[in-house]
Amino acid sequence: MTSYNLNHIKILEAESIFIIREVAAQFERPVLLFSGGKDSIVMTHLAIKAFWPAKIPFPLLHIDTGHNFKETIEFRDRLVKKTGTKLVVGSVQESINSGRVTEETGPEASRNILQTTTLLDSLEKFKFDAAMGGARRDEEKARAKERFFSHRDEFGQWDPKNQRPELWNLFNGKKNIGEHFRIFPLSNWTEMDVWQYILMDNIDIPNLYYTHEREVFNRDGVWLAKAPSMELKKNEKYETKKVRCRTIGDISCTGLTLSTANSLKDIIKEIAATRITERGGRSDDKRSEAAMEDRKKEGYF
Amino acid sequence: MDSHKDNGYLDMELLRFTTAGSVDDGKSTLIGRLLYDSKSIFEDQYEAVKIASERLGEKFINLALLTDGLRAEREQGITIDVAYRYFATPKRKFIIADTPGHIQYTRNMVTGASTANLALILIDSRKGVVEQTKRHSFIASLLKIPHMVICINKMDLVDYKQEVFESIKKDFKNFASKLETQDIRFIPISALKGDNVVEKSKRMTWYNDSSLLHLLETIHIGSDENLVDCRFPVQYVIRPNNDKFHDYRGYAGTIAGGIFKPNDKIMVLPSGFTSSIKSIDTLDGPVDEAFPPMSVTIRLNDEIDISRGDMIVREKNSPIVGQDFDVMMCWMNEKKLLLKGKYTIRHTTKTVRCIIKSIHYKVDINTLHRIESDKEIGLNDIARISIRTTQPFFYDKYKINRITGSIILINESTNETVGAGMII
Numbered sequence: 001m002t003s004y005n006l007n008h009i010k011i012l013e014a015e016s017i018f019i020i021r022e023v024a025a026q027f028e029r030p031v032l033l034f035s036g037g038k039d040s041i042v043m044t045h046l047a048i049k050a051f052w053p054a055k056i057p058f059p060l061l062h063i064d065t066g067h068n069f070k071e072t073i074e075f076r077d078r079l080v081k082k083t084g085t086k087l088v089v090g091s092v093q094e095s096i097n098s099g100r101v102t103e104e105t106g107p108e109a110s111r112n113i114l115q116t117t118t119l120l121d122s123l124e125k126f127k128f129d130a131a132m133g134g135a136r137r138d139e140e141k142a143r144a145k146e147r148f149f150s151h152r153d154e155f156g157q158w159d160p161k162n163q164r165p166e167l168w169n170l171f172n173g174k175k176n177i178g179e180h181f182r183i184f185p186l187s188n189w190t191e192m193d194v195w196q197y198i199l200m201d202n203i204d205i206p207n208l209y210y211t212h213e214r215e216v217f218n219r220d221g222v223w224l225a226k227a228p229s230m231e232l233k234k235n236e237k238y239e240t241k242k243v244r245c246r247t248i249g250d251i252s253c254t255g256l257t258l259s260t261a262n263s264l265k266d267i268i269k270e271i272a273a274t275r276i277t278e279r280g281g282r283s284d285d286k287r288s289e290a291a292m293e294d295r296k297k298e299g300y301f
Numbered sequence: 302m303d304s305h306k307d308n309g310y311l312d313m314e315l316l317r318f319t320t321a322g323s324v325d326d327g328k329s330t331l332i333g334r335l336l337y338d339s340k341s342i343f344e345d346q347y348e349a350v351k352i353a354s355e356r357l358g359e360k361f362i363n364l365a366l367l368t369d370g371l372r373a374e375r376e377q378g379i380t381i382d383v384a385y386r387y388f389a390t391p392k393r394k395f396i397i398a399d400t401p402g403h404i405q406y407t408r409n410m411v412t413g414a415s416t417a418n419l420a421l422i423l424i425d426s427r428k429g430v431v432e433q434t435k436r437h438s439f440i441a442s443l444l445k446i447p448h449m450v451i452c453i454n455k456m457d458l459v460d461y462k463q464e465v466f467e468s469i470k471k472d473f474k475n476f477a478s479k480l481e482t483q484d485i486r487f488i489p490i491s492a493l494k495g496d497n498v499v500e501k502s503k504r505m506t507w508y509n510d511s512s513l514l515h516l517l518e519t520i521h522i523g524s525d526e527n528l529v530d531c532r533f534p535v536q537y538v539i540r541p542n543n544d545k546f547h548d549y550r551g552y553a554g555t556i557a558g559g560i561f562k563p564n565d566k567i568m569v570l571p572s573g574f575t576s577s578i579k580s581i582d583t584l585d586g587p588v589d590e591a592f593p594p595m596s597v598t599i600r601l602n603d604e605i606d607i608s609r610g611d612m613i614v615r616e617k618n619s620p621i622v623g624q625d626f627d628v629m630m631c632w633m634n635e636k637k638l639l640l641k642g643k644y645t646i647r648h649t650t651k652t653v654r655c656i657i658k659s660i661h662y663k664v665d666i667n668t669l670h671r672i673e674s675d676k677e678i679g680l681n682d683i684a685r686i687s688i689r690t691t692q693p694f695f696y697d698k699y700k701i702n703r704i705t706g707s708i709i710l711i712n713e714s715t716n717e718t719v720g721a722g723m724i725i
Contacts, residue, residue, distance in 0.1 A: 004560065004592045005523050008315035008394040017596040018555045021537045025609055025650070050596070052584040053549055054541040137385045145382045163382065164718045165408055165633050167415040169555070170647050170709045174716035188396055190387045 009197050012189055013046065018169060019148055019185040020050045020132065024057050026173035027130035027181070031088070031123075033301060034060040036072035037248040038205055039134030039186060041079070042194055045203050046185065048083060059086035061131070063119050065111040065250040066093040067229045072248060075206040090122030107231040110252045116300045120156040123180060130173065132183040133301050138190045148187050154178040156299030182301075191246075192271055199264040208245045209267065211260045216241050222255040313389065316522060318419040319398040319446070321410050321437040326425045327454045331492035332386060332399060335514065338499045341388035383413045392518045407666065407681035408633040410437065411721055414444035415707070418522050423452050426459045426489075430472045432667045438473075439666050442480035443629060443683070443723065445700055447525045449485045452513060456505065457491040463507045479669050481700070486520075488513050526593040527702045531559030531567075532620060533613040534649035534705070539598055551582060551598035552607055557649065557704040558697075559615065561591045561599065569605055570612045570622060570695045576603040593704075610651035612695045620695045620705060625658070628708060628722030629699075630678070630686050636712070638678035638686070638720065645711040648694050649704065654713075658687040685725070699723035 006014070020043075023030045032047060034040045047056045062076060080087045092111050095101045100121065101114045123131060137144050147163050149171045164172055173181055186194070198205060215226040217236045224230065226238050230252060243256035244267075261267045322328030336342045386397040398413030400406065414420065420441035424434055441449055451473055459465045466489040477485060488497055489508055496502035499514045511519065536554040561567075565578045579600040580587045591597045599613060607613075614620060632638050639657060646655040662671040664683045671685075678684045688708075699706030710720035 003523060004526070004528055005314060006595065008313045011315045011594060014555060014594050014596040018536070018594075021553055021596070022650075025537050049584040050553070051537075051539060052582075052598075053543075053546045053551075054539050055543075138387045144384045144386065160382070165412045165721065166718075167412050167709060167721045168704060168707045170707065172647065172709065172711055172716070172718045174645070174711055176716065188385070188387075190389070190394075192389065193394070 009193060009200055012193055013049075013197065015188065016043075016046045016185040017050045019171070019183065020047050022171050023130050023132060023173070023183050023185075024051070026171070029126070029128050030058040030130040030132065030183075031061045031126070031128040032056070032058060033119075033131055033133045034062045034076065034087075035134070035249065036062070036068070036076050036206065037134070038194055038198065038209065039136065041203060041205055042189075042197060043132065043134045043185065044079065044083065044085070045201065056083065056085050059088050061088045061090060061122060061126075061128070063090045063115050063122065064092060065115060065252075066091065067111055067227065067251045069206075069208055069225070069245075069248065069251055069254075071206045071208050079204075088122070088126060090118045092118045094118075095121065107233045109231075110250065112250050112253050113295065113300075115250075116156075116295065116298055119301070120299050123156070128180065129175070130181045130183055132185060134186050135184050135301060136186050136189050136191075136194075137184075146184060146187065148184055149173055150182040150184065151175065152180050152182060152299065156180070158182075158297050158299070160297070192268070195264065195268050195271060199268060206248065208248055211242050211244045211262045213240055214243050214256070215239070216243060216256055223258065225251055225254070225256060227251045313391070314393045314522065315396070316393050316419060316517060316520075317396045317398065317417045318421055318517070319400060319410070319413040319417040319441070320421045320423070321400050321413075321440075322423040322433075326423045326428075327492045328399075328423050331421075331423065331452065331454065331490070331498065332397060334492055334495060334498050335395075335397075336386065336388050338495075339388045339390055339514070383409045390514070390518055395517065407436075407440065407631065407683070410440045411444060411631045411633075414440055414446055415703075415721070417441075417444075417446050418525050419448040419450060419517070419520065420446045421450050421452060423454050424469055424473070426453050426455045426465050426469065429469050430476060434473070435476055435668075436666050438477065438480060438482075439669055442482045445703055445723075446482065447484060448520055448522075449482045450513070450516060451485065451487045452492075453487065453489050454492055456489045456496060456502075457494045461489070461491075461496070461502075461504045463505070466508070484520075486510075486516060488516065527558040528560055528592060529558070530618055530620070530697065530702065531561055531565075531613075531615040532557040532697070532702065532705050533561065533599060534651070535607055535609055535611045535613065536650045537609060538607065549600075550604070551600050552613065553596070553598045554650065555596045556591050556593045558593060558702050559618075561597075561613075562589065563587075566616045567601070567613050568616045568619065569607055570614060570619070571693055572605065572607075572611070574603075574605045575616055576601040576605055578602070610649075612649065614695070620697045622693050622695050624690045624693050625687065626694070626696065627661075627685060627687050627725045629664075629725060630684050630710075630720050630722045632678050632680060632682045632684070632720050634712065634717060634719035635680050636719070638682075638684070640676070643713065644719070645713055646688070646690055646708055647711065648696060648708045651692075651694065653690050653692045653694075655688050655690045655710070658689050661685040661687070686722075688722075696724050698725060 095118045101117045147166045215238045216223045244259040246257050261270045384399045400409045400413040422437050470487045490497045497512045501512050535552045539551040568575045579602045581591045582598045642657050660676040662673045663675045697705040706724045708722045712719045
């Protein structure tokens with residue numbers, strides 16, 4: 001190597017590894033929130049890199065809505081086995097059964113909001129004091145002002161107007177008992193960066209991200225997958241299309257993209273050309289202009 | 302271009318820049334244009350902003366609504382906090398720390414500036430250099446942002462006259478002689494009409510230099526890091542304790558300065574023990590050289606007791622070791638800085654306690670004058686103070702190294718970050 005310049009992906013990687021190590025050093029019981037989506041897969045990959053040849057010194061926490069693509073769960077279990085990490089599951093179904101939350105009804109029903117309660121209950125139950133998530137600032141405008149180290153009060157709430165200043169690489173994880181932090185090591189990554197990194201490091205991702213045939217239906221311009229938990233409205237019908245996921249979340253709110261991309265390079269080309277944001281297919285963000293901010297204040301991911 | 306696409310755009314550099322400006326000098330328009338023209342604003346975002354602008358009764362699409370994400374900001378039409386924005390061209394990825402320009406938000410400007418390679422400062426061509434221009438430039442200089450780009454905006458409103466541009470440039474240079482920034486560029490632009498933003502303007506043929514985007518894409522940032530003084534703050538000790546790596550003991554961290562190589566003779570601070578580097582490890586395999594800002598794991602040839610907060614340096618190039626030093630402190634909290642007060646202090650990966658020994662003077666950030674009579678240091682004030690720490694620090698002056706020369710202070714009862722300091 002003749003020049004002492006890293007490319008942008010290597011700089012982002014180094015920054016994220018620094019943050020993840022900082023979390024392991026500053027907190028007693030950190031946890032990595034794992035959704036089965038590409039961002040949390042990249043996070044897990046970075047955590048492996050941060051501590052190699054030792055194992056990741058914290059468990060993964062999956063908040064399971066029960067409404068998953070089956071591929072997500074298979075992928076999760078394979079990854080956990082391969083890396084020898086510990087997996088903890090917080091179940092939204094159990095929160096419903098125990099009466100902590102009430103299920104929404106009707107065709108627009110989603111378990112997305114219910115996850116917040118399950119997440120906060122799980123953090124409390126296992127006494128996790130730092131929850132690392134794969135959220136990125138480019139995803140949504142309420143996230144654009146999020147810190148790497150984001151303080152949460154004893155109710156798990158975020159106060160966007162009273163955030164701690166964050167300078168240089170000096171991160172302040174000090175807190176009182178009962179409070180916790182949400183940590184976002186991928187803050188500075190964009191969707192494109194994540195895909196470039198997956199390509200660069202040849203990271204295994206669920207097949208859902210590549211083109212496949214699937215029974216889908218169109219709701220308000222968004223393609224959604226046929227699933228037992230999804231009710232059709234009048235005028236909606238199932239069709240078989242070649243689709244892929246751009247994000248993977250709960251099946252009820254994950255919009256699918258019509259696509260024939262079947263390699264990482266195809267996906268990168270598709271994203272370079274696309275004119276719609278990644279979360280454009282997420283019906284959970286469409287509920288109101290500040291939908292994300294409101295959910296985040298209450299303790300959402 | 303096509304070969305570029307084939308490697309998945311992996312040969313891009315990263316440039317972090319900060320912007321500052323007041324409500325009406327066209328900063329949001331400029332950022333909006335950079336994002337829009339580089340196709341980093343998507344159709345659904347554009348639609349959402351259009352609908353929101355109409356609801357607020359605005360005639361034009363207000364691109365500030367793209368960055369002002371919080372409900373309170375949209376309702377009050379102000380920017381509260383640093384917003385981070387991202388865009389990329391085939392050459393570089395850009396991270397913008399977009400900071401509000403009001404006087405009470407010095408804290409945000411300092412935050413945005415702390416990680417930036419470049420400061421973008423906007424001047425309204427009709428108003429010239431105003432107090433706020435000076436304030437922004439001073440903070441950029443104080444935070445040692447290596448490059449400064451002065452955009453003289455709204456050239457369309459002064460008939461694209463060269464005299465206006467030259468006169469403002471002269472005024473700024475007069476003022477800038479007090480600053481330490483070496484690399485200062487000037488560009489006449491109209492963010493609204495797009496002159497010299499992405500494409501070179503045909504309406505200012507007298508201007509022979511690059512458009513703003515071209516400058517951002519090409520400005521040399523390779524020598525922004527300190528590659529001379531080797532500094533490796535130990536962040537985490539890696540001990541796998543498994544059969545395959547039974548005796549492995551590695552020191553994980555991010556290179557803060559210099560170039561480390563296997564076999565280099567090193568010294569560990571604070572113990573002063575010396576050894577040499579056995580290997581520099583990553584999951585992708587050992588590396589021959591490690592330089593800023595790489596995150597690596599270093600193994601040594603001797604067993605030395607090393608823990609988080611220690612620093613690995615070259616044997617013959619040590620940082621300053623000491624408990625007493627002066628800092629330029631930017632105060633970030635409503636509770637005033639307490640003389641003789643005790644705070645938690647963080648420097649690299651080390652956290653100890655400190656006491657504020659003396660407050661020397663406050664800086665008037667509009668005139669850069671020292672105010673020796675005023676020692677009340679409140680929110681958004683900048684002051685020179687002396688600190689004594691409970692344990693020795695291994696530090697460099699901030700102008701030598703931004704990582705080993707910076708500290709934050711934490712209030713011990715509220716846990717808030719209350720001050721950011723640059724070691725003098």
